[in-house]
Amino acid sequence: MNTLQRHRALSRIWASDSGWKRWFTTVNHTDLGRMFLAVAVLFFIIGGILAMLIRAQLASPRSAFIGPEHYNQIFTMHGTIMMFLFAIPLFEGLAVYLLPKLLGTRDLAFPRLTAFGFWCYVFGGSMMIFSLLAGMAPDSGWFMYPPLSSTIAAQGINSDFWLIGITFVEISAISAAVEICVTILRYRAVGMSLSRMPIFAWYALVTAVMILTGFPPLILGSILLELERAFDMPFFQVAAGGDALLWQHLFWLFGHPEVYIIFLPAAGAISTILPVMARTRLMGYGWIVAAAVSLGVLSFGLWVHHMFTTGIPHMGLAFFSAASTLVAVPTAVQLFAWIGTLWQGRPDMRLPMLWLLAFFATFVIGGLTGVMVAIVPFDWQAHDTYFIVAHLHYVLVGGFVFPMLAALYYWLPHFVGRKTYFNLGNTAFWLVFTGFHGTFLLLHWAGLLGMRRRIDSYAPGQGWELINLFASVSSFVMAIGFALVLIDVVVNAAVAVRGSRDPWHAGTLEWAMPTPPAPYNFASIPTVASRDPLYDTPDLPVRIARGEGYLGDCARERRETLCVDVATGAPRHITVFPGNTALPALMSAVTGLFFLGMLVKAYWLVPLSALGVICCAMVWVWSLSPKQAEGALHAGHGLALTTAAEVADPPGWWGSLFLLLADGTFFGSLLFGYAFLWTIAPNWPPPAYVEAGLWPLLCLGAGAVLTLAGARVATLSGSALEATGLLALGAGATLILARAPDPTAHAYDATIWVLMGYALVHVLIALLMTGVLSMRRLASHPAVTTTGAARIVRLWSDYAVAVALITFAAAALPGVLA
Amino acid sequence: MHPAGPAAATIATLWWVLLAGATAIFLFVAGLIVLAWRRAPGKSDERVFVVGLGLAFPLVVLAALLAYGLFIGERLLPRAGPDVVTVQAEARQWAWRFGYADAPGRVTEGVLHIPAGRPVDVAITTADVIHAFWVPRLAGKLDAVPGRVNVLRIEAGSPGRYEGLGSEYNGPGYRDHRFTVVAHDPAGWDRFLQDETP
Known part of the structure; x- marks a missing residue:
């Protein structure tokens, strides 16, 4: 088989459908990455238009352009869109598109999940945009503080759009994060040990783990607030034992890591692009990885710095002030490693470099003002003023948008396979850069002069008129610049001449393929021996195309790639990917009905669509289950490997592990919230605690033993035992629920309901999984193909047991102590 | 500034x-x-x-x-001292009501009276959503949180009128959620406490 024949055969196997069907059935990461990026840019444009409306309103004092009702929706949606519908999905899109190519593999770990996440993002985002167009958008500010966002002050459907729409969108963040983790750990080129990974992969790994641990508190908060709004369960109402501050803790427990979830991918892009632009290699790789990891860890310890003015004791504030300043250290490590890289190379002033310089200038200022507001007394003055608005735009635009523009111009030849040809980009750069600083630099000062954020207009004579007028004019200059970037990209993508492979002379694997990339990425899986394989083996692209790597022989006529050892990158087994299917799009549409039912309070639709989701998931799992064992297969270079279906730790097991990390964080946040209410909320204890009693205890004990034991017997009767145990656990949780009949009475009762509901959901999940496994055993699938699946089920049923026991203990504990 | x-x-x-x-x-x-x-x-x-x-x-x-x-x-931080004056501030959508420890029962709407040159502890509460009490020229800000009383120390160097702001976004009336702080000289403060219009 020669190179061209191999290309044709692989293209046929990996091709997405043609025509309009392609949009809905593709599971290819290159397609979906582009779709993610395009939709994220669309939301950026919408968010940008809202920003223009804000600046138009604030250009002059006493402006009558927009009234407060609409202005409040506009700034709430501007923040919400930019954070949730632009920044995070843009990272997801970039990672989805780039990671397999950087890592030297053919697709992401779970192609259908990529598609499912994408459609959840599109449907959830559309919900939000609908609310905006219908004039019932959320209007409580993007961090949605109750009671303002709750029924007391917001009776309309506005807040529900936020809580339900954003939770729906977060499914895409969680699924992308699971996928990114598993892909980075298991799907790489042969020989790519952890220390040889491209630096972007390290950043993406840290970011993905942060998404898995950062988003659950927000999802929990949203669910609790929606329960309060829809069913009067008083989690945040102080009179009934709730506490408005609980929301702030949960929100910022997410919100601060969020800032680093946005910054780290940008830092990954900088660490990738900067050395290439400076024609050298990255300085301090190990230090940078350590810095990224410690940023990830530290960022979870400083959420309270958003709450310096809520009346928390000064000693507590001191701790968080210290943590907040400390976080500047790993940032400085990266910054100076980059400058050191510039020093050791011969930096070249091309367009990506120009954007990187804009990043340096802007982000350093944003970082320095960040240190300022980390100092508690200064924050007491600056908090909730335009100083903060300016600071956060310096950090987010400087630390994310500018590096992403560098990334756009750097990878544009890869996306479209053309040279960047027209020089519109330089003009656009100067307009955006000067426009940005013109808008935000002086607004720091307006904030110190007492200009509060979120006011819809202001009286003249306070010394801000000129600043605001100048900011508004500059913001329009910036908008014109962004429009030019867009035009530049579209024109270049459409009419520029075809480019050569690797136009920047970079060393990473994404440039070892013809561009635009073929759907299979690599004609064979390469072996690498360094961090910049193209520098050390210049003929690698040719050898990949000639099929000299692994899996270059496509005789099995299906989508295959290699799974490697986590640490060393040695080949372990072959993964067979699913083909094109509309199932993910369908499943996310049904998931959308679930959320829609809650939104419009058509509660009959909720269980119905939940059932629909379960059916889709069953079809999904069943269609992936192999019916026969294949044994060892040729992988090239004389290597014989089994498929992932016949190993003990299939990708699904790893995916479950990371999903359980998110799930466990959710549970941990729930327990935190419970402990917070119990110890801090003013109106505790509740009128009565639940009395545990003997029957629930018996059910739980017997259920736990049976479940744990049954999951460890690899036969049909083991599954039956497990199912019986799970049913007993469910009965135990239900008995407890019966003892707290009114969840609206007190935050304690409401919390018991949520705890038990959480346990019941996990019992149900484990039951369904046990059911599928039993069906496979009934259908006599060979035992070797169900070993991995059985371990996945065990993981989830063990988790269900742990959850049932912990929730029971948590529910009973206050009563026992009292 | x-x-x-x-x-x-x-x-x-x-x-x-x-x-x-x-x-x-x-x-x-x-x-x-x-x-x-x-x-x-x-x-x-x-x-x-x-x-x-x-x-x-x-x-x-x-x-x-x-x-x-x-x-x-x-x-x-607010610390106990011989000449500390205590006042109460209760915020709601979209107004401020102030009470005075030295003149029980005395309530003013939208105007907070304090003595100049003496430390004042403001006990801040809310009747509905979260608000914040901020007099930019006198001190930093502190939130009014449902179910809690937060205490902020302020002090005006000399008699005069100072602009106060609600500085936590609280809905459509946020822009005009303001109040005025009137700092009195000792004589004016005594007159105010004795329920005379200063």
């Missing part, structure tokens, strides 16, 4: 220190970047950049800054 009381003045000084430091650091970093183009390329020392500039430099600067900030923060 026109402080009229000790707390605001301390924070204003803090700001000028921060600004000077930040400007110096920014210029230093910018200089380093410009130098990358000016110097001949060659091996640069990883230890200098990563350990020296990346680790040691910020640690020293931040430790000093943090100590300074905490010291100030401690000094600004």
Whole structure:
């Protein structure tokens, strides 16, 4: 088989459908990455238009352009869109598109999940945009503080759009994060040990783990607030034992890591692009990885710095002030490693470099003002003023948008396979850069002069008129610049001449393929021996195309790639990917009905669509289950490997592990919230605690033993035992629920309901999984193909047991102590 | 940025220190970047950049800054003293109501009366959503949280009228959620306490 024949055969196997069907059935990461990026840019444009409306309103004092009702929706949606519908999905899109190519593999770990996440993002985002167009958008500010966002002050459907729409969108963040983790750990080129990974992969790994641990508190908060709004369960109402501050803790427990979830991918892009632009290699790789990891860890310890003015004791504030300043250290490590890289190379002033310089200038200022507001007394003055608005735009635009523009111009030849040809980009750069600083630099000062954020207009004579007028004019200059970037990209993508492979002379694997990339990425899986394989083996692209790597022989006529050892990158087994299917799009549409039912309070639709989701998931799992064992297969270079279906730790097991990390964080946040209410909320204890009693205890004990034991017997009767145990656990949780009949009475009762509901959901999940496994055993699938699946089920049923026991203990504990 | 009381003045000084430091650091970093183009390329020392500039430099600067900030923060806390005056501020959408420990039953709407030159503790509460109490020229801000009483220390250096703001976004009336602080000389304060219109 020669190179061209191999290309044709692989293209046929990996091709997405043609025509309009392609949009809905593709599971290819290159397609979906582009779709993610395009939709994220669309939301950026919408968010940008809202920003223009804000600046138009604030250009002059006493402006009558927009009234407060609409202005409040506009700034709430501007923040919400930019954070949730632009920044995070843009990272997801970039990672989805780039990671397999950087890592030297053919697709992401779970192609259908990529598609499912994408459609959840599109449907959830559309919900939000609908609310905006219908004039019932959320209007409580993007961090949605109750009671303002709750029924007391917001009776309309506005807040529900936020809580339900954003939770729906977060499914895409969680699924992308699971996928990114598993892909980075298991799907790489042969020989790519952890220390040889491209630096972007390290950043993406840290970011993905942060998404898995950062988003659950927000999802929990949203669910609790929606329960309060829809069913009067008083989690945040102080009179009934709730506490408005609980929301702030949960929100910022997410919100601060969020800032680093946005910054780290940008830092990954900088660490990738900067050395290439400076024609050298990255300085301090190990230090940078350590810095990224410690940023990830530290960022979870400083959420309270958003709450310096809520009346928390000064000693507590001191701790968080210290943590907040400390976080500047790993940032400085990266910054100076980059400058050191510039020093050791011969930096070249091309367009990506120009954007990187804009990043340096802007982000350093944003970082320095960040240190300022980390100092508690200064924050007491600056908090909730335009100083903060300016600071956060310096950090987010400087630390994310500018590096992403560098990334756009750097990878544009890869996306479209053309040279960047027209020089519109330089003009656009100067307009955006000067426009940005013109808008935000002086607004720091307006904030110190007492200009509060979120006011819809202001009286003249306070010394801000000129600043605001100048900011508004500059913001329009910036908008014109962004429009030019867009035009530049579209024109270049459409009419520029075809480019050569690797136009920047970079060393990473994404440039070892013809561009635009073929759907299979690599004609064979390469072996690498360094961090910049193209520098050390210049003929690698040719050898990949000639099929000299692994899996270059496509005789099995299906989508295959290699799974490697986590640490060393040695080949372990072959993964067979699913083909094109509309199932993910369908499943996310049904998931959308679930959320829609809650939104419009058509509660009959909720269980119905939940059932629909379960059916889709069953079809999904069943269609992936192999019916026969294949044994060892040729992988090239004389290597014989089994498929992932016949190993003990299939990708699904790893995916479950990371999903359980998110799930466990959710549970941990729930327990935190419970402990917070119990110890801090003013109106505790509740009128009565639940009395545990003997029957629930018996059910739980017997259920736990049976479940744990049954999951460890690899036969049909083991599954039956497990199912019986799970049913007993469910009965135990239900008995407890019966003892707290009114969840609206007190935050304690409401919390018991949520705890038990959480346990019941996990019992149900484990039951369904046990059911599928039993069906496979009934259908006599060979035992070797169900070993991995059985371990996945065990993981989830063990988790269900742990959850049932912990929730029971948590529910009973206050009563026992009292 | 026109402080009229000790707390605001301390924070204003803090700001000028921060600004000077930040400007110096920014210029230093910018200089380093410009130098990358000016110097001949060659091996640069990883230890200098990563350990020296990346680790040691910020640690020293931040430790000093943090100590300074905490010291100030401690000094600004409300502490018991012989001449401390206590007042209550209750926020709601979109108004402020003030009460006075020295004149029980006395309530003013939208105007807070305090004596000039004496430390005043404001006990801040809310009747509905979260608000914040802020008199920019006198002190920093503090939130009004449902079910809680937060105490903020303010002090006006001299008699006069100072603008106060609700500074936590609280819905459609947020823009005009304001109040006025009237600082009296001792005689005026006594007259106010005796329920005479000052």
